Amino acid sequence: MASKNQKTITVTYQDGHVDTLAFSPAARSKGEEHAQLAGWGGPGDSPQRYLFYTAYAAARMSGKTDQPYEGWLATAVDIALDEPGDPAENPTTAY
Numbered sequence: 001m002a003s004k005n006q007k008t009i010t011v012t013y014q015d016g017h018v019d020t021l022a023f024s025p026a027a028r029s030k031g032e033e034h035a036q037l038a039g040w041g042g043p044g045d046s047p048q049r050y051l052f053y054t055a056y057a058a059a060r061m062s063g064k065t066d067q068p069y070e071g072w073l074a075t076a077v078d079i080a081l082d083e084p085g086d087p088a089e090n091p092t093t094a095y
Contacts, residue, residue, distance in 0.1 A: 005084045012078040019056035023081065030057035046070045055079050 007023035020026070031054030032043060040046040056072055059065045065072050 005008055007084065008082045009051070009058060010078075010080050010082055011055050011076050012057065013075050015075075017063050019059060019062075020082075021062060021064070023054065024061075026061060027054050027058035030054065030061075040047065051081055052076075052079055062082060 009021045009023050011019045011021065013019075013044075028043075031050050034053045034057070035041065035043065035046060035050050038049075040049050043050040053069065054074060055076075056065070056069050059072065067075075
């Protein structure tokens with residue numbers, strides 16, 4: 001579970017369920033390693049693919065999936081990085 005001040009990744013799936021995953025150092029490391037091995041460059045070179053793979057790594061590490069990456073990605077309809085203190089967490093502070 002992510003701490004209150006930690007970034008999280010929200011994944012919405014085709015079946016409607018939503019996972020909130022920790023954007024942890026371990027998940028980020030896996031995302032960066034995979035990006036380099038896949039020839040994507042660093043996180044800044046291909047931020048969407050880096051985020052998607054980092055979300056996948058977080059889902060694997062938390063036991064939320066055991067699918068291969070491409071199969072897991074095909075089930076996602078939205079993957080978003082959530083910052084601590086985002087207005088979405090408290091709609092009364094959005095404006």
